[in-house]
Amino acid sequence: xxxxxxxxxGVDVKLVxxxxxxxxxxxxxxxxxxxxxxxxxxxxxxxxxxxxxVKAGSPLLFNKDSEQVKFCSTVSGEVAxxxxxxxxxxxxxxVLADKEIKYEDFGAADPTSLEREAIIEKxxxxxxxxxxxxxxxxxxANPDIVPRDIFISGFDSAPLAPDLGLLLEGxxxxxxxxxxxxxxxxxxxxxxxxxxxxxxxxxxxxxxGVKITKYSGPHPAGVVGVQIxxxxxxxxxxxxxxxxxxxxxxxxxxxxxxxFDARINIAITGAEAKERKYHKTIIGAAAxxxxxxxxxxxxxxxxxxxxxxxxKIETDGYLSFYERQITVIPEGIDPxxxxxxxPKTDKFSxxxxxPSWLMPNKKYELNTNLHGEKRSYVVxxxxxxxxxxxxxxxxxxxxIITNDIEAMENLGLYxxxxxxxxxxxxxxxxxxxxxxxxxxxxxxxxxxxG
Amino acid sequence: xxxxxxxLEKIKPNFEEGGKLEKLYPVYDGFSTFLxxxxxxTPNGSHIRDGVDLKRTMNxxxxxxxxxxxxxxxxxxxxxxxxxGEEVTFLDQFLFGAIKVLPMVVVSYGVGLGVEFIFxxxxxxxxxxxxxxxxxxxxxxxxVDLPLWMLALSVIFAVVIGKEVFGGTGMNIFNPALIxxxxxxxxxxxxxxxDSAWINTSVxxxxxxxxxxxxxxxxxDLAVSGTTQYxxxxxxxxxxxxxxGETSVIAILxxxxxxxxTGVASWKIMLSALxxxxxxxxxxxxxxxxxxxxxxxxFMAVPYWQQLIMGGFAFGIVYMATDPVTGSQTEHGKxxxxxxxxxxxxxxxxxxxxxxxxxxxxxxxxxxxxxxxDHYVVQANIKKRKNRLALKKA
Numbered sequence: 001x002x003x004x005x006x007x008x009x010g011v012d013v014k015l016v017x018x019x020x021x022x023x024x025x026x027x028x029x030x031x032x033x034x035x036x037x038x039x040x041x042x043x044x045x046x047x048x049x050x051x052x053x054v055k056a057g058s059p060l061l062f063n064k065d066s067e068q069v070k071f072c073s074t075v076s077g078e079v080a081x082x083x084x085x086x087x088x089x090x091x092x093x094x095v096l097a098d099k100e101i102k103y104e105d106f107g108a109a110d111p112t113s114l115e116r117e118a119i120i121e122k123x124x125x126x127x128x129x130x131x132x133x134x135x136x137x138x139x140x141a142n143p144d145i146v147p148r149d150i151f152i153s154g155f156d157s158a159p160l161a162p163d164l165g166l167l168l169e170g171x172x173x174x175x176x177x178x179x180x181x182x183x184x185x186x187x188x189x190x191x192x193x194x195x196x197x198x199x200x201x202x203x204x205x206x207x208x209g210v211k212i213t214k215y216s217g218p219h220p221a222g223v224v225g226v227q228i229x230x231x232x233x234x235x236x237x238x239x240x241x242x243x244x245x246x247x248x249x250x251x252x253x254x255x256x257x258x259x260f261d262a263r264i265n266i267a268i269t270g271a272e273a274k275e276r277k278y279h280k281t282i283i284g285a286a287a288x289x290x291x292x293x294x295x296x297x298x299x300x301x302x303x304x305x306x307x308x309x310x311x312k313i314e315t316d317g318y319l320s321f322y323e324r325q326i327t328v329i330p331e332g333i334d335p336x337x338x339x340x341x342x343p344k345t346d347k348f349s350x351x352x353x354x355p356s357w358l359m360p361n362k363k364y365e366l367n368t369n370l371h372g373e374k375r376s377y378v379v380x381x382x383x384x385x386x387x388x389x390x391x392x393x394x395x396x397x398x399x400i401i402t403n404d405i406e407a408m409e410n411l412g413l414y415x416x417x418x419x420x421x422x423x424x425x426x427x428x429x430x431x432x433x434x435x436x437x438x439x440x441x442x443x444x445x446x447x448x449x450g
Numbered sequence: 451x452x453x454x455x456x457x458l459e460k461i462k463p464n465f466e467e468g469g470k471l472e473k474l475y476p477v478y479d480g481f482s483t484f485l486x487x488x489x490x491x492t493p494n495g496s497h498i499r500d501g502v503d504l505k506r507t508m509n510x511x512x513x514x515x516x517x518x519x520x521x522x523x524x525x526x527x528x529x530x531x532x533x534x535g536e537e538v539t540f541l542d543q544f545l546f547g548a549i550k551v552l553p554m555v556v557v558s559y560g561v562g563l564g565v566e567f568i569f570x571x572x573x574x575x576x577x578x579x580x581x582x583x584x585x586x587x588x589x590x591x592x593x594v595d596l597p598l599w600m601l602a603l604s605v606i607f608a609v610v611i612g613k614e615v616f617g618g619t620g621m622n623i624f625n626p627a628l629i630x631x632x633x634x635x636x637x638x639x640x641x642x643x644x645d646s647a648w649i650n651t652s653v654x655x656x657x658x659x660x661x662x663x664x665x666x667x668x669x670x671d672l673a674v675s676g677t678t679q680y681x682x683x684x685x686x687x688x689x690x691x692x693x694x695g696e697t698s699v700i701a702i703l704x705x706x707x708x709x710x711x712t713g714v715a716s717w718k719i720m721l722s723a724l725x726x727x728x729x730x731x732x733x734x735x736x737x738x739x740x741x742x743x744x745x746x747x748x749f750m751a752v753p754y755w756q757q758l759i760m761g762g763f764a765f766g767i768v769y770m771a772t773d774p775v776t777g778s779q780t781e782h783g784k785x786x787x788x789x790x791x792x793x794x795x796x797x798x799x800x801x802x803x804x805x806x807x808x809x810x811x812x813x814x815x816x817x818x819x820x821x822x823x824d825h826y827v828v829q830a831n832i833k834k835r836k837n838r839l840a841l842k843k844a
Binding site for chain 2: 013015159233235236237301303307308309310311312327329331332333334335336337338339340341344347348349350351352353354356366367368369370371372373375376377378379380381384390391392394395410411412418422423425426427428429430431433434435436
């Protein structure tokens with residue numbers, strides 16, 4: 001029933017700092033924050049003010065353009081602070097957590113017996129809706145659109161990615177309930193991609209009501225965009241939603257128990273993290289629980305997410321809504337004498353201009369240095385080596401830079417989001433901010449056409 | 451190292467806004483980033499980056515040019531002493547050549563980078579590394595006796611008209627090094643062609659050129675008489691007259707090996723150009739009996755594989771055709787682009803005795819065609835996408 005799709009173009013950047021495959025003692029989550037910048041393109045309005053008491057599942061914010069979609073607290077407690085940035089933009093809504101979480105009750109239900117509208121209402125009201133992301137444009141899904149398909153990637157191939165088998169341990173029932181709910185939302189199928197090289201636990205492969213496709217090969221085999229492209233690429237006018245398995249579990253819990261129970265597991269990774277383990281936590285939890293006293297003395301960068309697509313946070317920051325790991329790597333702030341000339345072994349490269357080709361299995365301790373300066377495009381054929389789409393990446397990027405909407409459409413911007421270009425950004429000789437450019441293109445296209 | 455870094459930091463304020471030498475900031479920036487890769491870190495996006503940058507890439511090409519440069523230097527000396535009939539040591543031959551060639555390299559870099567710095571100061575932009583390769587290529591594709599001022603003028607023309615007017619590194623349409631050569635070729639034809647341009651025959655008192663010595667290149671010979679005095683082995687090794695870097699196929703193959711191995715230059719372009727040249731050569735072999743003149747007939751009858759090791763063909767397809775900026779930028783396009791460079795290079799050299807070196811014109815012509823090739827390759831992809839949609843709707 002399932003067939004294996006081989007992803008040929010890509011690369012695994014092997015890094016030091018994988019998490020040990022066991023769980024650390026559970027730490028109580030003291031504060032959480034919902035961070036509006038995690039949800040690109042949403043115009044937010046607050047539902048609470050500082051000092052309000054909330055339960056897990058109580059709305060903190062909602063979407064001005066689609067008022068039914070709520071962004072809810074993941075714990076119960078007191079709204080401690082609303083952090084605003086320039087132009088009073090809301091950056092964080094922080095909630096001080098109670099010791100024992102109290103939940104709003106949305107009522108347990110069997111999704112197979114509910115209508116699509118009832119499911120959407122439940123998901124939107126309870127704070128589960130933002131788990132769905134929509135392509136084109138990579139924004140929170142619009143509940144008024146019936147998506148062609150829903151795609152779930154059942155494994156993570158990014159550097160130091162956690163093992164989804166561990167993240168989903170013991171959640172088989174909830175996962176299946178979640179999938180049953182998802183099946184009602186689309187006119188097409190729910191697709192699940194699993195790793196052909198490293199079969200995950202039974203949680204995923206025994207699911208019913210999904211179309212399973214196996215993928216093998218290097219990163220980005222686990223990126224959902226690659227899976228969509230190889231199964232059924234998005235055409236103009238079509239909409240596809242994506243969601244991660246962890247979030248399907250949370251949706252499953254909602255239907256099983258009637259609660260917005262946003263407990264997740266994350267992995268602490270990266271060369272500069274001292275104790276690298278899996279942790280049980282809650283979406284939006286304060287990062288300090290996991291990084292305070294747990295990073296080396298160097299000048300480090302704490303990333304909520306992986307090194308390719310994550311967001312830089314501070315020690316007192318919060319986990320991003322969609323991420324499943326924290327990565328700590330050193331900042332590369334030291335200038336390097338003749339760094340462009342000396343063939344050092346501590347740098348990674350897909351070209352053979354550096355000796356990294358001699359050591360295909362070496363694990364690197366890479367830092368955040370750019371290793372050069374931004375330049376015009378000179379080298380060709382570079383992105384294509386790590387971009388397994390039938391799309392011309394450089395031509396698409398150039399179309400975006402020149403604001404040529406027609407060319408963006410023609411060249412396939414509908415099919416891709418920022419993360420699909422993460423490896424292109426890594427390997428770029430000209431140090432082009434590729435993901436940022438793609439985001440600009442998506443924004444422009446959404447503004448003009450969508 | 452720390453001291454150097456401190457020195458750079460100390461003089462930096464002079465070049466920053468409000469400093470005395472504010473206008474020269476690009477020069478300061480160019481030198482300081484030459485010495486130190488700056489400690490710039492990634493913004494949000496990908497937090498780690500590949501260790502390669504444009505400086506390293508360009509440096510790899512320069513490394514790949516070193517064998518041809520060293521051989522070229524020796525060959526200049528070797529041919530000089532051969533012409534005047536003197537037997538000297540290997541070292542003397544090399545030194546003689548070095549004295550002739552190094553000033554050309556210095557002038558090429560000095561003038562070219564000078565022009566680039568001026569443009570960067572005007573535009574207040576950073577120096578980009580493109581000229582590092584052009585600066586090495588230009589002397590290697592010139593005859594050794596070209597006066598330095600002509601070289602300087604060619605370089606200025608190449609950098610200004612060939613590159614900066616289009617927006618600098620990465621924006622140019624034509625290969626700047628070939629623009630320099632084309633400029634010299636059309637502006638000073640007597641220094642760029644004929645029998646006397648390729649070997650330094652300057653003699654001191656008591657020396658004289660050997661009677662009957664011919665300094666014609668292989669292609670020059672063939673265009674005139676249809677025969678050449680040089681053997682295949684000599685063409686492979688490169689002990690023949692020609693532009694400084696182009697004569698030794700073996701040295702070029704060493705460079706090609708490095709370029710292909712490191713992935714800096716496209717093997718697809720090299721291979722398809724070789725195929726294109728071979729195909730044209732075979733066509734000529736087949737139609738040689740119908741040639742218009744006996745000289746042309748003899749030239750056409752040159753075995754196709756021999757055409758590939760003559761003149762600047764090898765140098766052109768390895769170092770010039772593979773320029774990623776002016777060449778085809780799509781992987782499918784590279785096959786077509788390379789093929790026609792080889793095909794046209796052999797065609798031009800045989801059909802037009804006035805331009806025995808066809809590869810220069812072939813590459814410049816295909817530089818103009820590269821965007822068109824890419825356009826059709828990309829259009830095919832767009833069409834495929836549209837068909838997919840149409841199929842779905844149907």
